[in-house]
Amino acid sequence: MKKLTALLLALAMVLAMAACGNSAPADAGSAAPASAEAPAADEAAPAADEAAPAADEAAAPAEDEGGYKVFTYGTDANSTTFDPASDLQTNSGAFLVYCVGETLWTVDTEGNVNYVLADSMEYTEEALTITLKEGITFSNGDAFDAEDVLFTLRHAASQPRTMSMYAGLNLDAATVDGSTITIPMNYYDAALIDLLGNCNNMMLDSEVCDQEGYGYDWIIGTGPYVLQEWNESQNYIITRNESYWGEKPYYDEFDVYFYSEESTRYADFQSGKLDGVYLTEATYINNLDKGAVMGANLVTAVENSVYGFEMAWNSDSTGTFADINVRKAFAHCLDIPSMVESLGEGVYTVATDIVGENSWVYENNGVYEYDVEKAKEYMSKAGYSKENPLNVAVYAEGTAWNAAMFEAAQSYCSEVGINLDLSGVADFATILPVLLSGQQDMSLGQGSNGSGLDPANLLQQFSPTADNILIRTAAADFPELAEDFTKAQSSTDQAEREKLYKEFIKGIYDNYLFVPICQGTKNYGVLDTHPSAANAVNPVSCWLDPKLLTD
Amino acid sequence: MAVKTKTKPAEEDGVRLKKRSNFGEVWHRLRKNKLSMACLIFLTVLILGIIFSTWITPYDYTAQDLMSRFQLPSAAHPFGTDDYGRDLLTRLLVGGRYTLLIAILSVAIGIVFGMIIGALCGFFGKWIDSTLMRIMDVIMSIPGMMLAICISVALGSGVFNTALALAVGTIPMIARQLRSSTMLINGQEYIEAARSFGESNFRIIMTHVIPNTLAPIIVQTSLYIGGSIMGIAGLSFLGLGVQPPTPEWGNILNNGLDYIYDFSTRWNVIVFPALVIVLAELAFNLLGDGLRDAMDPRMRK
Amino acid sequence: MLKYILRRLLMIIPVLLGAIIVVFTINYFSTTDPAMVKLGLSASDPVKLEAMRETMGLNRPYIVQLGEYLWNLLHGNLGDSYVYSKTVWELLGNRIPNTLRIGLGAMVISVCVGIPLGLVAALHQNSALDYITTAIAVFMNAMPGFLVAVLLMIVFGLKLQWLPTSGADSAKSFILPIIAAGIGPICQDARMTRSSVLEVIRQDYVRTARAKGIAEGKVITRHVLKNSLIPILTMVGSGLGTCLAGSILVEMIFNIPGMGMLINSSIMSKDFITVQGCVVICAIVVALANLLTDLAYAFVDPRIMAQYTGGNKKKKKAEEAA
Secondary structure, eight states: OOOHHHHHHHHHHHHHHHHHHHHHHHHHHHHHHHHHHTTTTHHHHHHHHHGGGGGGTTOGGGGGTSSOOOEEEESSSSSSSOOOOOOOOHHHHHHHHHOOOOOOEETTTOOOOOSEEEHHHHHHTTEEEEEOSSBBBBBTOOOOHHHHOOOOOHHTTTTTTTTTGGGTTTTOOOOTTEEEEEEEBBBOOHHHHHHHHSGGGGOOHHHHTSSOOOSSSOOOOOOEEEEEETTTTTTTEEEEOOOOSOOOOSOOEEEEEESOHHHHHHHHHTTTSOSSEOOOHHHHHHHHTTTTTTTTEEEEEEEEEEEEEEEOTTSSOOSSOOOOHHHHHHHOOOOOOHHHHHHHHTSSEEEESSTTSSTOOOOOOOOOOOOOOHHHHHHHHTTSSSSOOOEEEEEEEHEEEEHHHHHHHHHHHHHHHHHEEEEEEOHHHHHHHHHHHOOEEEEEEEETTTTTTTHHHHHHTSSSSSSSSHHHHHHHHHHHHHHHHHHHHHHHHHHHHHHHHHHHHHHHTTTOOEEEEEEEEEEEEEEETTTTGGGBBOOTTOOOOGGOOOO | OOHHHHHHHHHHHHHSSSOOHHHHHHHHHHOOHHHHHHHHHHHHHHHHHHHHHHHHHHHHOOOGGGTTOOOOOSSSSOOOOOSSSSSHHHHHHHHHHHHHHHHHHHHHHHHHHHHHHHHHHHHHHHHHHHHHHHHHHHHHOOOOHHHHHHHHHHHHHSHHHHHHHHHOOOOOHHHHHHHHHHHHHHHHHHHHHHHHHTEEEEEEEIIIIIHHHHHHHHHHHHHHHHHHHHHHHHHTTOSSSSSSTTTTHHHHHHHHTGGGGHHHTTTTTHHHHHHHHHHHHHHHHHHHHHHHHHGGGOOOO | HHHHHHHHHHHHHHHHHHHHHHHHHHHHHHHHHHHHHHHHGGGGGGHHHHHHHTTTTTTOOOOHHHHHHHHHHTOOOOOOSSSSSSSSHHHTTTTHHHHHHHHHHHHHHHIIIIHHHHHHHTTTTTTTHHHHHHHHHHHTTTSSSHHHHHHHHIIIIIIIIOSSSSSSSSGGGHHHHHHHHHHHHHHHHHHHHHHHHHHHHSSSSHHHHHHHTTOHHHIIIIIIHHTTTTHHHHHHHHHHHHHHHHHHHHHHHHHHOOOHHHHHHHHHHHHHHHHHHHHHHHHHHHHHHHHHHHHHHHHHOOOHHHHHHTTTHHHHHHHHHO
């Protein structure tokens, strides 16, 4: 009996050990068929493995060995969908869309259109005619034609978040003729042209996406890379599209790993496991900048948009911020420069306008002056005081930076009798019902990157929901401002547009509709062995651009 | 302090009914255990500090001073300041209020429900026993932390919700223990006597069964509170539990760990919260061990 | 014996069923609307929302939904994720092994390290060895799991570069996570073993055995260890649950694609059905572990088996006695 007991226990232990020990062969087994899909991947895999531990010797990377070049990249958490129209919430998703997809054209920082999939584009007689390049195929072999363009536009226009931006296009009346597509358009909408050059609008394969039940389970585009493998919250692998119509990109393969914890991402970059890493927190960015990681560089791009506090009230001029005195009090009670400089630690800079400094409508409007006494005065005019505070329900996505801004603001606001309730600074999914019903008093807005540089796009994107607070509040109580905006959008005269947009922004400023806080940066760490990385950040979207990366 | 006020009357009740000397003897034995006494003193000081924190530090736990972030310990800020320039000592003391409140609340919920269920099972037996015990088995089959995660996801954050989430997992353990001790008591003469006087079952349970089975549970309270503190810290790490602007030991530490790569210049935001959690946890565990040893003289040499 | 095993197997079913019902009910009464999670921003359209509620079957009574969940579970279907266009099982499939590796690994080291440590400490009670072991066990037990994990990663992964800092690529990368998840259970096992061995060591039969002049080694293995095995076994069995739960935190820090990462990302995106699926899987694993523990009990202590199979024998004995 005793021996039997011992035997049983020993057996159990051995079994459990075996279960753990098995991990290695099991993993190797599952990895083999996957890498077999990519030609020559077998040679590359060991090469990449060897490169990792050799990082501190700053020795030769994979290129010297097989000639098959792999770039490992660590990004943020996983996207939940392959739908490009809504996939740009995460860095990992944006990177994938960049690699796999292409747009009709791109618009650079000066507003010039550079054609990619389109051959030409023309606006005549209230219609936009787009002619496509011939002979381009998707990575699955399907031909790219005008039907695909129409499908993509329809899909983008059905997204609640961006729906309003496509209002100028009458997609139902569009006509398709082989490689030409004509869409009725009431006026030349520069913002829309800008938007179409943005990677949300990568061309989708209508023949695949149209299939019933297709929930964007996979992504197929015309781009230089093909998605090979995707493991939720683990990684994805993209390899070079061998039938790509354009110039072949430098790297044969990108292995992109998801990290929900930034500290782990940074640790892996430090230990040499990653060639490139996406960083958001000041502590890592500054460490890297100070040279804490041997043989690595920090690559920084200034964001084109601005973060700011959005104040909301009802369309019948009731609600928390309907009174301009309250808005003034809020704007003046904050010491924005010291908030940004101390908490931002150099990663964020104080914003002096509603749009970023790169925009052609940028004007230095300054920062609302920090004056507690003035703020208290405004509060007493509005009928509030420290003893009788105003309660403000804040709903914003709970990113580290948003939370930091609100926590700092909460402390300043309590001085003048504004009580910020931050229980709504949480995950997007948590606050969604409130955002949808528009019950929030305050939110933190940011013109999302990748939406192009047209002022209309930068301003439209402030709210996390489709129903833009900025435009909505302006329209309700300041119809003349809303008119400026609409006029500016439909004008073809560049000088007039600039003037009208600037007027609109001035009006926002003067009426305290929006309190701009800061302009951010996008930061990447890249190993020295990839010297081109310094120029590999796309200036419009600020994402790391795989097409620009070389050694 | 809160712990003591919770435990004392209950223990005395139990003791008064049966053997008064028992409590005195336990206390006598405990006093000889230097380690346990050190823990008791530490906890008393900690809890007093938490209660009277407003007199100890002049700062408001939400008062930010963005110009003095990440200050290392100094006379003005004994533990330094955190990433918003808030006084870390104040944050930890006020955080302790929330942490211990949740921990004690969760253990209290666990004990109340565990006690009722355990007493019902032990006293009535038969189908009540088997039904309730099967339910307890079911709850026990789900790992405690998983259950806590599940409940706090469903209920949302907040002091009471977190306490409830952690309590559910402890109910079966307490119920089982009480059930077996109730069964032992059930056959005793004084229960029979009470029955023969025509006392109602409810009254017997309340006046005889529960007081006489409570002592071992009360002793374990200390261990359960220690476990709860760990649970809260774990939930905080996952972004559940109490939300960040409200201080809580777990989220103060978790927040501090973001700066681990700047350890040489910002060590205070990691070391002090970690120290507080570890010491409090140690104190509760060691005190619990000491109490158990004192209850069970066989364990001592 | 076979009969006993069968009986125990049958007894698992109601417990598991109950556990699944409990988890389902908790999620059913949560404040979040799954249809809203699934639709995201499109939920601003009340018609769409209602239609989605209808297709997801959320308008049906609780009991029907529960029944469907159980019925699907019987067929190995844990439902469809609210945010991914995949089933929960597809999401879980290749994650379960990673979590089990960490959970079981942690349990194995807790047994292999914790029990001998506790035994040594007990046999040399009040020696320096005892104090040191106990002190370390008590101290490590008081460290929050995520702190231990971060420290392990920084020290052994980054500073010393002995082991990988993250990932699940090789057996090597599991070493740190297993240690991080196992440290709590090791300490608990060590303390538990120590106290239960100490209790046995003072029993009369041990004294008798020693008095009879039986070799000390034999006394330890035959009398002490065997008799203190039951509480230790209980602890080992229940330890798996702790190890699995510990794995959740550890996976996040070491970026290991296991159930813990999935639970975490599902909490963020309110994908409750995935959380539910993970908890159900854990409950099943724990139930199986408890079964194994009970079987081990039966080996160690024949009295337990007798309760289940020996009912008739007892009666017979009673009759004989009469």
